[in-house]
Amino acid sequence: MNEIANKGFILIVDDNPTNLSVLSAALTSKGLRFRVAVDGESAIAQAERNQPELILLDIQMPGIDGFETCRRLKANPVTENIPIIFTTALADIESKTKGFVLGAVDYISKPFAQEEVIARVFVHLRLKHLNESLEQQVRDRTAALQQAQVKLVQHEKLSTLGELIAGIAHEMNNPINFISSNIPPLEEYIAGVTEILQLYEKEYPHPADSISKAIADLDLEFMLKDLVKIVESFKVATERIRNVSNSLRTFTRADSDRKIPADLHQGLDSTLMILQHRLKDNGDRPCIEIIRDYGELPEINCYLGQMNQVFMNILANAIDAIDEAIFQGKMSNKVPQIIVTTKINSQNRAIVQISDNGMGVPERLKQRLFEPLFTTKPVGKGTGLGLSIAHQIVVEKHNGTLEVNSQLGVGTEFTIAIPQE
Numbered sequence: 001m002n003e004i005a006n007k008g009f010i011l012i013v014d015d016n017p018t019n020l021s022v023l024s025a026a027l028t029s030k031g032l033r034f035r036v037a038v039d040g041e042s043a044i045a046q047a048e049r050n051q052p053e054l055i056l057l058d059i060q061m062p063g064i065d066g067f068e069t070c071r072r073l074k075a076n077p078v079t080e081n082i083p084i085i086f087t088t089a090l091a092d093i094e095s096k097t098k099g100f101v102l103g104a105v106d107y108i109s110k111p112f113a114q115e116e117v118i119a120r121v122f123v124h125l126r127l128k129h130l131n132e133s134l135e136q137q138v139r140d141r142t143a144a145l146q147q148a149q150v151k152l153v154q155h156e157k158l159s160t161l162g163e164l165i166a167g168i169a170h171e172m173n174n175p176i177n178f179i180s181s182n183i184p185p186l187e188e189y190i191a192g193v194t195e196i197l198q199l200y201e202k203e204y205p206h207p208a209d210s211i212s213k214a215i216a217d218l219d220l221e222f223m224l225k226d227l228v229k230i231v232e233s234f235k236v237a238t239e240r241i242r243n244v245s246n247s248l249r250t251f252t253r254a255d256s257d258r259k260i261p262a263d264l265h266q267g268l269d270s271t272l273m274i275l276q277h278r279l280k281d282n283g284d285r286p287c288i289e290i291i292r293d294y295g296e297l298p299e300i301n302c303y304l305g306q307m308n309q310v311f312m313n314i315l316a317n318a319i320d321a322i323d324e325a326i327f328q329g330k331m332s333n334k335v336p337q338i339i340v341t342t343k344i345n346s347q348n349r350a351i352v353q354i355s356d357n358g359m360g361v362p363e364r365l366k367q368r369l370f371e372p373l374f375t376t377k378p379v380g381k382g383t384g385l386g387l388s389i390a391h392q393i394v395v396e397k398h399n400g401t402l403e404v405n406s407q408l409g410v411g412t413e414f415t416i417a418i419p420q421e
Contacts, residue, residue, distance in 0.1 A: 321358030
């Protein structure tokens with residue numbers, strides 16, 4: 001009972017001094033705190049300012065009666081959950097039914113029996129506290145389930161993506177290695193054939209007319225020079241594909257069981273490489289400019305595969321924000337731009353800042369960006385899990401922080417901070 005008594009206060013609403021005296025004495029005897037209102041209007045005003053645990057409400061009062069007072073209290077979101085017990089001499093079924101329909105939880109008949117008042121008050125205080133406890137447990141369990149869902153989705157996404165990209169990288173490596181390993185002998189063959197043709201031209205400067213015509217039709221001199229250029233372009237192309245393959249493997253490094261020293265710049269570059277197709281001019285907007293403002297970063301002890309997923313989610317959101325701003329015609333005078341900055345701060349933490357000059361986020365939504373299933377994107381264009389997963393990886397897995405600073409119409413900046421160890 002002491003625990004209930006210390007929770008808050010009870011509001012007594014009655015214009016009769018005798019009734020107030022009896023109810024006050026009953027509550028005081030059990031250590032229950034109370035306040036008094038003598039009419040419906042003042043009762044409503046008091047309940048709005050400071051919500052009581054329970055209201056003992058007389059029906060017959062000057063001004064608005066108890067029924068109207070109850071109706072107004074239940075219509076107000078601030079006071080709608082406060083239990084109301086009517087105190088009345090009206091014992092007819094119609095009056096009681098009306099009270100229950102309006103939202104009252106009980107009746108106490110006049111004249112009052114102190115034991116009955118105390119018993120009913122404690123029953124409804126207990127019910128209210130049990131209900132509040134149950135609601136809190138539901139909220140806690142819902143939050144826990146959402147976190148579990150985010151962890152499961154994050155694990156499944158990374159696992160599935162890792163397997164898919166590892167398979168693609170493996171399939172890419174076989175033909176690329178074949179082409180790359182055959183370029184040097186091809187260069188030797190071309191050089192040898194060129195040398196023989198040059199010797200032939202030197203020894204037989206006046207070949208037959210048919211051979212001269214074939215050489216002219218083929219433009220042999222140009223072809224020999226162009227063959228060298230073609231082989232060089234093969235070398236450049238295979239090197240680029242090898243870089244893409246390496247970026248894919250770096251992005252999905254299988255290090256989820258333990259932290260390892262890793263180069264965050266390598267992770268950022270591999271992520272940007274994978275997103276290259278989204279950064280290019282797509283007809284609706286010009287190429288998005290990437291500015292790398294990299295500072296001196298030592299190798300950071302982290303789960304690089306998971307950190308790369310954080311970079312991917314934030315960079316992909318930045319591209320979406322720029323695309324949306326252009327679609328709405330709000331970037332006519334701006335060059336689409338994403339700036340990636342890295343440094344070590346005064347607390348010896350690795351800082352990665354990713355900022356865009358896209359749509360920006362309204363202040364009222366900014367604090368909800370990391371909530372599971374919350375998204376600012378149109379229906380069908382976002383799951384609401386990307387930033388929640390990113391937040392969980394940075395905060396829970398790396399003991400870091402992920403903060404957002406955004407201004408509507410100007411852009412958004414995400415700041416990741418993780419310890420070096």
